[in-house]
Amino acid sequence: MDNKIALSMRNVTKRFGKVVANRNVNLDVYQGEILAVLGENGCGKTTLMNMIAGIYFPDEGQIYKDGQEVVIRSPKDAFALKIGMIHQHFKLVDLFTASENIVLGVDEDGRYNLKNVNSQVSQIAEKYGFHIDPKKKVYDMSVSEKQTVEIIKVLYRGADLLILDEPTAVLTPQEIERLFNVLRRMKEDGKSIIIITHKLHEVLSISDRVAILRKGEHIATVNTCDATESSLTEMMVGKKVSLDIARSQPVNPQARLLVKGLNCKNAEGVQILKDVSFTANSGEILGIAGIAGSGQKELLEAIAGLQLLDSGEITFVNPKKDKPVTFFHKSLRRVKELDAQGSFHDPEGKPISFKGMKNSQIRKLVAADKVLFREDEVMSLRGRTPLEIRSLGVRLSFVPEDRLGMGLVGSMGITDNMMLRSYRKGPAGFLSRKKPKELAEEIIRELEVATPGINTPVRRLSGGNVQKVLVGREIAFAPKVLMAAYPVRGLDINSSYTIYNLLNKQKENGVAVIFVGEDLDVLLALCDRIMVINSGRVTGFVDARTTTKEEVGLLMTQTDRPAQEENE
């Protein structure tokens, strides 16, 4: 490749309030190269790219395209300069076809000649090796196809500089390989490509050079051939980081949560889980792999009592243990059910039966703490609300995907967020903030949560700290089953490893951990077993220690294979 510069940024600075997103960034992109921009979440990668694409305007500094100083005030300006950005979240009209989306917004006199467009789209696709049907509607497309439309859209407009913001986050390993082939062809065609990612092995396999950002500053640009995963990480984080996850062998795994034949529909009436069955064992991390939106969220919510089921069973198995009955004396029905099974006995071990007693008598006995019961083996969670599940004594913790929209209350401080689980305790009517405050202080101390104060709204904390608060609360509940959906999404490397360690510690304490993840490398390194789902159907179980990414990737995309029964 020759050394002509396609784009350069000089001393570009962008501030959001007191936060400096980018400080004095100098960056060059050559023609016909793939430049990877690498950095932790929140280091300003996307902000920097948005300034090139005309979404933000730099506070200071200049941008040069093909040697000319340019002012990019809007995405339209960017297009005129032949700069095209493919955003992480696609911006397509669902009801339109691929071609219609591609010409949308292009200034053309009179009518669009769609036939013409279709053939042009096919030409572009052929040239770079895309697979696309120009007449297919977007709502019928897979994520990968939608991405293809986005890329062709910018090519159709004549872009010679393409920016891809985390294009691989939503793709399977096979789709990633296909995308990379396309990118290589574009490069050969003389186009410049900037790719944002935080997956190191992808950087190493696709890019010519790597620009590393840390805390908004441009640290260095290195040639990919001179870089290794650990050298890149060190530059990204600013210090040496161990990238190993200490995985122990499961100790005495026992079935803790049994899910059988789960079927459910989402709010739009679309079948979202199809005959899902699995078992989560104590002392084990069960990974759930799948393309985003394959039913992971609904599955966890179904277990947590937040999703209506059409059919299926969810059973929680508790280890045998003597316990006072007090915590569910509200539910007499439940007490009577257990009584019929002969579960109750007094502190000396003599059996007790409530048969023939009046309700008030039963209530009295139970309230006096004199009755113990041998916790029964199985409890059905199906059709129970989260509160009922809790009052059954099922210690089920759930770290939902949507941290601030579901797991926490963004406008409240850490103390008040601790109360989400426990506010019902304490004197009638009034809140008691003493214990939640102690818990909040403990979590801040133990998990090193960086916060200006215990009452600072958690919304103002960084993603990693928000997640520490949420996971900390869920673990403080001493769970038997811990479900975590994408717990490291958006977290920097250090915070991610904190979370992995917390999950591992829970596993060693005998908790059944269910981990929904998107990064296959992490799933393979952290979990004991991996369940793969695709379009709401279980397509296989693999041993995380022996499987390969390719095997999991295949299971993630295939649809025809029937659900495998798990061999226990």
Add this chain to the structure above:
Amino acid sequence: MSTLTKKKSHEPLVHLVKRGSLPSWAAWLIRLAAIAVGFTFCGLVAYLLIAEGPKKPDSLGEFFGKFFTSFYDGSFKLNAAAARRYNRIWEFLRDMAILQCISLAVTPAFRMRFWNIGAEGQTLIGTLAAIAAAFYLGGKVPEGLLLVIMLLAALLAAGVWAVIPSLFKAQWNTNETLFTLMMNYVAIYVVDFFLKIWVPTDSSLDALPHGKLPVIGNNYLFIVLVVAAVTLVTFVYLKFTKHGYEISVVGESVRTAQYSGINVKKVIIRTMLVSGLICGVAGFLFAGKDNTITTTSIGGLGFTAIIVSWMGYFNPLMMLFSSALVTVLQRGRVTQTFGVKGAYEDVFVGVVLFFVIACEFFIQYKVVLRKRHHADGKEAAK
């Protein structure tokens, strides 16, 4: 490196930059400035309106002097005869208390992001129930008992009026804004209906001889005390009780509420009941104060209350300031001083509130004007 030539087009004239956290004193300074700007703007408009009129002031300075004095006079003027001066401040406190009471009523619902704009109707129906009690039972039961019955009737009626939209919201997720708004009109016609029964020939109901509010020192203190108590109770309810906590969680995110096991439907209905009950208190105060009712008894305070609640950040104690401000605006005597049309006062209140609310934008964002041209652009690029 290749040659870099100068840019052709300009950077945008203004662009907006999000601020970091602004110190609270600065935020309050901006809010105060907004009120000042709002006053000045309205003053200028008034000046232009009367420029040709008979009460034309000699200079802008004189005009603004009179203009601001008219607000002071309306609420606090002290130079009249002793008895009158006393009354004016008491009247101000009473008006403020009643506005505060209705504002307190909408606040629990607002904290839940339930946009109850039906306080007007809920209060009116409460007043109607209390007046009905006084109409039918006045003279037949002791005054003290009558007042208790009036209060209970008002609470019941306003509570029911508020709960109806919440039931529909909880059950079928109807739009609460439209629903509560429409309930206002229903309430007006219900009042009309009863007035036709009570005074078929007359146009209005004469003040009833029974069911007057108790006099503590003067006619106003009772109302002020009641509303002070309601303010305190509402504050504690929202801040220190489990119910208040649930309201905040539901308001922030229904999903979070479900996740933590809160029965969202129950909270919606219960909170609207609380809203309605406070409207009932306001309705009772109206009934006991006026001893009569018209379809416009509430006079739009049910809508003004929405703004008071917003400006007080849904905090019952902060709302004391916003209700005081709005009352000063409403009691201003611009009309009498300058002879402009009465509707001007409503416009005035609206404009000042607009400035107060709009200033929140400037607390969030900073406007940056285009800086000098980058003459040094080439050097910087090297």
